[in-house]
Amino acid sequence: MANLKEIRNRITSIKSTMQITSAMKMVSAAKLKKAQDAITAMRPYSSKLTELLQNLSATLDGDSGGAYATQREVSKVLMVVVTSNRGLCGGFNSSITKEVVRTIQHKYQNVTVDLLTIGKKGGDVLGKTYNIIEKRNEIFEDLTFNNVALIAKKLMEMYVDGTYDKIELVYNQFKNAATQIPQIEQYLPIKPIEISENVSVNSDYIFEPSKEEIVEALIPKALKTQLYKALRDSFASEHGARMTAMHKATDNARDLRNELLLTYNKARQAAITNEILEIVGGAEALKN
Structure with missing residues (x-):
């Protein structure tokens, strides 16, 4: 019976785990819907802003990006690593840390x-090996454009004053709830715009103020939007990864529970059979 009691305790423990993982799955599913709507709504704006900037820049002579497009010999690099503050989301965080190490x-x-880390998990792992200049783990508690713009402004300042020759973003791009794609994206300097011979740029417009002034105003806004989109992508990816991980955990717990129930029923049946045999054996002994 001690064996039966041990199996019963394991079944109870697994049922409790199933309730937790199922609840976490539902919470992540609700948060994912909101985060997915946010990144889906933002992508057309970000794409159109980039297209507008490219069309304007293509009509200018020389270096259209100014200080933000100045190409320098790379001797010092800053990588902005975006992970999550909490775990239980499968390989979401490990895929980013591995990508950073490999790069x-x-x-x-x-x-x-x-490194500049956004998210506690990445900072905890990478901080053991690499130099982290700043941790901004609080940003996901209030993920707004204004809060992200402060980080973007600091990154732009560090590039312009020569602290770093190159800045890259490392984050998970949201594809769907089950798929997150690790991305390494050059943030600064701005990549030169390549215009194909077969692609014509429509420049038959009158600009007020000048095109140079418009581009100069658009570039900081585009850089802030680029960082905000990366964080929104990562935020949606995190909840998608956690929902998928908790769904798998719930399914695995259910399978284990069913196996233990089968084992418990077999052990219980064997114990009852042994008791019956003992009773029958005792009755036969009394007759004799």
């Missing part, structure tokens, strides 16, 4: 690399 080891072997 540093293969791409920036002879370059000084610093």
